[in-house]
Amino acid sequence: MAIKDALRVALPVPLRRTFDYKLPSSAAGVVPGCRVQVPLRKRSVVGVVCAAHVRTDLSARKLKTVSRVLDQEAVFPEPLFRLLLWAAEYYQHPVGEILHVALPVVLRRGGSLQPARSRHWQITAQGIEALQTLAKRSVVQRRLLESLKAAASDGLGDGDVRFLADRAQPALARLVTRGWVTSTESDDHPLLDAAQGARPRLNDAQSQAVARINASLGRYTSYLLHGVTGAGKTEVYLRSAAEAISRGGQVMVLVPEIALTPQLVERFQHGLTGKLVVLHSGLGSRQRHRAWWAARQGAADVVLGTRSAVFTPLERPALIIVDEEHDASYKQQDGFRYNARDIAVKRAQQEKIPVLLGSATPALETVENTRRGRYRLLVLPQRAGGSAMPRVHLVDLKSVPVHNGLSAPVVKALAGRLEREEQSIVYVNRRGFAPVVLCSDCGWQGKCRRCDASLTLHQGSGRLRCHHCGAARSAPVSCPACGQQGLYHVGEGTQRVEGELSRLFPAARVLRLDSDSTAGKGRLEQALSSIHSGQADIVVGTQMLSKGHHFAGVTLVCVLNTDRGLFSFDFRASERLFQQLTQVAGRAGRGSRHGDVVVQTMFPEALSYVQLNRHDFDGFATACLAERRAAGYPPYAQFVLLRAEAHQQETPMRFLTSAATTARRWLNQHPVPDIRLMEPVPSPMERRAGRFRAQLLVSGTRRGSLGEFLRHWLAELETLRLAGRVRWSVDVDPLDLY
Ligand code: ADP
Ligand code: ZN
Ligand code: ZN
Numbered sequence: 001m002a003i004k005d006a007l008r009v010a011l012p013v014p015l016r017r018t019f020d021y022k023l024p025s026s027a028a029g030v031v032p033g034c035r036v037q038v039p040l041r042k043r044s045v046v047g048v049v050c051a052a053h054v055r056t057d058l059s060a061r062k063l064k065t066v067s068r069v070l071d072q073e074a075v076f077p078e079p080l081f082r083l084l085l086w087a088a089e090y091y092q093h094p095v096g097e098i099l100h101v102a103l104p105v106v107l108r109r110g111g112s113l114q115p116a117r118s119r120h121w122q123i124t125a126q127g128i129e130a131l132q133t134l135a136k137r138s139v140v141q142r143r144l145l146e147s148l149k150a151a152a153s154d155g156l157g158d159g160d161v162r163f164l165a166d167r168a169q170p171a172l173a174r175l176v177t178r179g180w181v182t183s184t185e186s187d188d189h190p191l192l193d194a195a196q197g198a199r200p201r202l203n204d205a206q207s208q209a210v211a212r213i214n215a216s217l218g219r220y221t222s223y224l225l226h227g228v229t230g231a232g233k234t235e236v237y238l239r240s241a242a243e244a245i246s247r248g249g250q251v252m253v254l255v256p257e258i259a260l261t262p263q264l265v266e267r268f269q270h271g272l273t274g275k276l277v278v279l280h281s282g283l284g285s286r287q288r289h290r291a292w293w294a295a296r297q298g299a300a301d302v303v304l305g306t307r308s309a310v311f312t313p314l315e316r317p318a319l320i321i322v323d324e325e326h327d328a329s330y331k332q333q334d335g336f337r338y339n340a341r342d343i344a345v346k347r348a349q350q351e352k353i354p355v356l357l358g359s360a361t362p363a364l365e366t367v368e369n370t371r372r373g374r375y376r377l378l379v380l381p382q383r384a385g386g387s388a389m390p391r392v393h394l395v396d397l398k399s400v401p402v403h404n405g406l407s408a409p410v411v412k413a414l415a416g417r418l419e420r421e422e423q424s425i426v427y428v429n430r431r432g433f434a435p436v437v438l439c440s441d442c443g444w445q446g447k448c449r450r451c452d453a454s455l456t457l458h459q460g461s462g463r464l465r466c467h468h469c470g471a472a473r474s475a476p477v478s479c480p481a482c483g484q485q486g487l488y489h490v491g492e493g494t495q496r497v498e499g500e501l502s503r504l505f506p507a508a509r510v511l512r513l514d515s516d517s518t519a520g521k522g523r524l525e526q527a528l529s530s531i532h533s534g535q536a537d538i539v540v541g542t543q544m545l546s547k548g549h550h551f552a553g554v555t556l557v558c559v560l561n562t563d564r565g566l567f568s569f570d571f572r573a574s575e576r577l578f579q580q581l582t583q584v585a586g587r588a589g590r591g592s593r594h595g596d597v598v599v600q601t602m603f604p605e606a607l608s609y610v611q612l613n614r615h616d617f618d619g620f621a622t623a624c625l626a627e628r629r630a631a632g633y634p635p636y637a638q639f640v641l642l643r644a645e646a647h648q649q650e651t652p653m654r655f656l657t658s659a660a661t662t663a664r665r666w667l668n669q670h671p672v673p674d675i676r677l678m679e680p681v682p683s684p685m686e687r688r689a690g691r692f693r694a695q696l697l698v699s700g701t702r703r704g705s706l707g708e709f710l711r712h713w714l715a716e717l718e719t720l721r722l723a724g725r726v727r728w729s730v731d732v733d734p735l736d737l738y
Contacts (some may be wrong), residue, residue, distance in 0.1 A: 003063060006056035009038060009047040010096035012108070016714060018095065019047070020056040021066045033074025033081045036066045037110055046070065046110045048099040050085070071113050075103065077296075077313050079350045084311070086350075087343060091732045092640075092710045093336045101336050102311040106289040111162065115290045120184050121172060122155035123148035127180030140171045148181060157286060190283075190291040191300060192276040194269045196242065199235070200385065206236050209378040213240040216354045217247060217318060222345055224325075224370045225358040227380030228389060228615070229586020230550070233358045234264065235384065237321050238271035240356065245274045245301045249318020249353075253304040254340055256327035259524055261548045264323070268304060279305030279312065307332060307340040310347065317351045320344050324548060325357035325366060326579055331735045339733060341366075360586060360617075361579040364628065367621045368635040383590070390557070390588040390595030392613045394604040402600065404500040405492030410558045411504060413598050417556045418508055418537055422593065424556040426497060426540045427584045429564065430467075431514040432456035433496045434489035437464060439479035446475075450690040458516070459495045469689035492561060498540045505538070513541035546584035552591035557584055559599040566606050569684055570737055571633050578608040578620055585612065632676075634733070637699045638706055641734040642717075643683075644726040645693040652694035655722040656680030660696060662716050666709065674701040675709055684738040691727075697737065 006020045007030060021038050023030060030036065034049045044067060056063060074081065076099075084102055088095035100108055107113065123145060131145045147164055148156055161168040175181040202210065209225060213236070227233045241251040255264055258280040265278055277291045277300035294300040298315030305312065307330055322330070322344050330340040341357065348355035357366060357375070369375045383389060393409070400407045405428070417424045434457045437446035446455040448466035455464035457475055465472045478485045489496075498512045511527060518524040530536050534553050539545065565577035581599070589595015601609055611620035629636045642659060644652035663677050676699045683693040700706030714730060717723055 003058070003060060004053070004055045006054050006058075006063060007036065007049050007066065008051040008054045009036060009066075010050050010099050011038070011040060011045055011047040012096045012100035013040070013045075014094055014097065016092070016094050016718065018050055020054070020058055020063060022063050023069070024065050027066070027069050030069055031074055033076050033078075034072075035070040035075060035107065035110070035113075037068040037070060038066050039064050046108060047096060048075070050095070068110075070110055073113075075107065075113055075313075077315075080311070080313050080347070083343070083347050083350050086346065087336075087338060089707065091336065091338055092707075092714055092730050093338075098336050101308070104289040104292045105285040111289070115286065115293050116158055117185065120155050120157050121148060121161065122151075122153070122182050122184075124180055124182055126178075127175065130178070130180050140165045140167060141175060144168060144171055144175065145180065190277050190287055190294055192269060192278065194272055194274050194276045194302065196273045197270045199238075199271065200232075202235065202239065203232070203382075203384060205380045205382070206232055206239075206384065209236050209380065210239045210243075212376070212378060213319075213354060213356060214243045217244055217249070218352075219354070220349050220352050221354045222348065222369070222375040223354065223356045223378050224362055224366055224375045225356055225378045225380070226362055226370075226617075227358070227360060228383060229360045229583065230383040230385075230387060230590045231360070231380035232384030233323070233360075233380065234267055234271075236378075236380070237323070237356065237358065238268065240319060241268075241302060241321065242272040244318035245272060247318065248316060250295070250298060250300065250314045250316050251302045251319045251321065252309065252312065252314065252317065252344075253302060253321045253323065254310060254330070254344060255304065255306060255323045256329040256547060258304075258306055260544060262525060262528070263550060264548065265304060268302060272302070274301030275299060276302045276304065279303065279309045281306070310340040310343050314351075317353050319353055320348050320355040322355065322357045323359075325359045326361050326363040327547075328576075328735055333735075334729075337729070337731045337734075339735075342733070361582045362621075364575055364621060364625055365635040368625060387589055387591065388594060389615050390585060390597045392585060392597045392599065392615070394609055394613060395598060395600045396604045397600055397602045400600075405497050405560050406500060406504075407600050410560070410598050410600060413556055413558065413596065414501070414505070414538060418505060421537075422555040423531070423534065423536065423551065423553040424538045424558065425545055425551075425554055425584070425587055426501065426538060426558045426560065427545060427562075428492060428494045428497050428540060428542060428560050429562055430456070430491070430493040431495070431516050431542055432465065432467075432493035433459040433499075434491050434493060436488075436490040437475065438488045438490055439482060439484055440488055441484040442479060442482040444479050444481040450687065452685050452687045456493060457489055459499070468685070494540050494542060497560065501538055501540065508537040509535065510538045510540060511536035513539055513544055515542070515544070518544070543580065543584075545587065546580060549587060550590055551587060554587050555589050555591075555593050555595050557588040557595070557597045559584060559597070561600070563602055566603055566608070571628070571631070572735070574606075574608050575624055578612065578624075581608060581612045582617065632699065637676075637701050638703065638732075639734055639737075640698045640700070640706065640710060641731040641737065642696040642698070642728065643693065643731060644695070644728040645688075645691040646726040647691060649686075649692045651722065652692055652726050653680055653682065655720070655726045655728065656694050656696045658720055658722060659713075659717055662720070663698070663709075663713050666712055666716070670709075672700075672702075672705040672709060675706060676700070695737070 008018045010018050088098050244251050277294050295303045296313040322341050325341050332338050370377045395407050395409045436454050437457050446464045451468045453468050463472045464475045494514045501510045585597040644655045646652050678697040680696040
């Protein structure tokens with residue numbers, strides 16, 4: 001007999017399906033979006049109800065019962081829940097994993113929806129004494145006291161004790177009455193008070209942008225705020241956010257990285273009035289839960305966070321802002337491979353609110369959406385506050401020699417800045433000392449044993465490191481193959497350039513800023529603040545330097561070695577290079593003094609350099625989009641990449657070959673002319689961290705038919721014999737083709 005009253009539950013397992021359960025007869029009704037704890041094989045897992053009162057094909061005997069209903073109400077507001085279900089379909093990713101990712105860790109583990117008022121426990125001297133004589137059968141009390149003793153003066157919080165015992169709270173209450181444990185209410189309140197200070201008067205372009213955004217509050221509209229570097233985009237964000245808040249709404253602000261731009265948080269704190277909650281990676285799981293709750297209850301007016309913050313529930317959403325919308329960090333690169341920028345747009349659509357994408361170098365997809373009229377364009381053509389765009393000078397390395405990475409024009413420009421006591425940035429694409437270590441006699445090269453990549457020499461630690469898998473070994477003094485003394489160190493990393501600058505300018509304060517120099521708590525903040533306060537004359541650094549910083553004292557930016565970006569097989573390479581160059585160049589001359597940018601290149605005629613020189617983003621975009629259209633690349637087609645990796649070299653290719661056969665069979669039976677299936681190929685870097693990798697690219701021009709194909713194809717792939725022998729994943733709208 002078919003059962004009509006089952007629950008359809010999404011579970012955190014890597015399968016593209018849901019699971020049916022029945023409610024215990026004692027339980028009251030459950031609505032979609034509630035969490036339930038259910039048995040799954042020998043485990044007990046937390047899932048989310050997708051549908052109630054469904055008819056199941058399982059027999060009464062096979063249909064298991066929900067062990068616990070965890071919520072009285074849906075954990076996700078309805079539009080967000082719908083968004084998550086849409087994402088499962090769009091990204092063809094298991095819905096249970098998506099819902100799991102969208103929840104704070106505390107809730108994934110079954111914790112109560114509303115964070116308990118936070119308490120903190122510590123053991124007393126009497127408690128330590130009592131532990132000696134406490135009866136063996138007082139299991140829970142004993143366990144708690146022992147853990148509290150181990151935690152010593154740090155004590156334990158709510159989240160910790162929940163994992164120690166089911167009935168930890170009442171047991172702790174008894175321990176407190178006995179004087180063995182003390183408890184304090186902790187005040188890790190996640191809300192920051194923002195209070196608006198004096199604001200600059202908006203220029204015309206800014207005012208127009210703000211007026212248009214404000215006029216669309218209350219309904220869905222997508223905007224691209226395209227402003228040159230230093231155009232005052234943040235001021236536009238702040239004014240429209242303030243307006244949305246004053247009308248009783250909440251604002252979500254997505255940023256690429258919070259640690260890198262503490263300045264932005266500060267600007268929000270002084271740029272509008274309200275309660276601000278910041279979701280950053282430094283939050284503990286309980287704090288994150290509180291922040292999530294503050295957003296869900298509407299206690300926070302502004303929710304500012306990175307990629308995953310796009311899934312934060314909001315009680316009265318009014319505006320979504322995506323800063324530096326082109327940034328690659330919005331794309332999740334493993335597991336559920338979503339793009340938070342695209343999700344934000346979809347979310348705005350479902351919440352019926354405006355979304356504002358801001359950038360000086362918008363992604364070509366976004367440009368195309370604007371040109372087709374899907375997004376409205378707001379332009380800030382000039383720098384705010386009167387500063388001009390920096391002058392760009394290209395140094396042709398075919399005719400100008402370099403020494404340790406630096407050409408004479410770069411050295412001269414730096415010397416001039418030092419004389420005038422202005423700050424400079426030297427942008428180097430690689431960290432470490434030298435990316436290649438080579439024997440001139442026998443040709444031996446330092447290669448990673450686990451990747452198809454050469455090892456970078458790091459000074460100080462004296463080690464060769466792989467930047468792909470993190471492997472490291474000590475650098476040999478003589479050639480390990482032929483014994484020849486004196487190996488060559490080819491190419492320049494940040495360390496080498498730093499050394500050369502210190503040698504050339506012994507009196508200058510040279511600061512290196514890369515992920516090596518800023519590893520460790522507080523070091524990045526320290527480095528950034530010494531740049532802001534003028535304690536560094538020359539800053540040598542990687543991409544970290546280009547992101548959104550406003551260093552008012554910097555008047556010179558030198559770009560040393562970005563040519564590699566011209567020769568990547570990746571179709572996005574020139575777009576990326578242009579974005580990188582524009583962003584780093586945009587750090588020059590943002591204050592009262594004029595800025596210069598000196599770019600060293602072997603190929604000054606390359607489009608990315610020519611258009612940088614002209615500050616011509618639109619020209620660059622038009623040329624690049626024409627190439628993409630001719631080649632049938634995104635945004636004129638949609639890409640889906642099937643990746644596979646395994647320890648044996650042949651396995652991924654064999655899996656992908658049968659995946660391609662499966663696909664062809666389906667496509668033959670269901671002719672959809674606009675789907676193109678490429679041949680499986682080994683990945684450009686075939687071996688990485690000891691695994692061999694291969695990929696298969698599919699492209700389509702119609703979303704609907706591609707989606708339908710994917711649904712059938714992936715379901716079939718799950719059943720392939722080889723599927724269990726490789727790690728495989730599907731990447732819809734991949735950012736990299738490797
Ligand atoms: P972007 O994010 O577009 O690169 P910012 O928002 O960082 O630019 O603005 C650059 C600088 O210009 C900041 O110091 C900001 O305070 C200032 N600024 C912004 N708008 C104005 C304005 N209307 N008048 C004067 N200064 C402004
Ligand atoms: Zn040798
Ligand atoms: Zn490696």
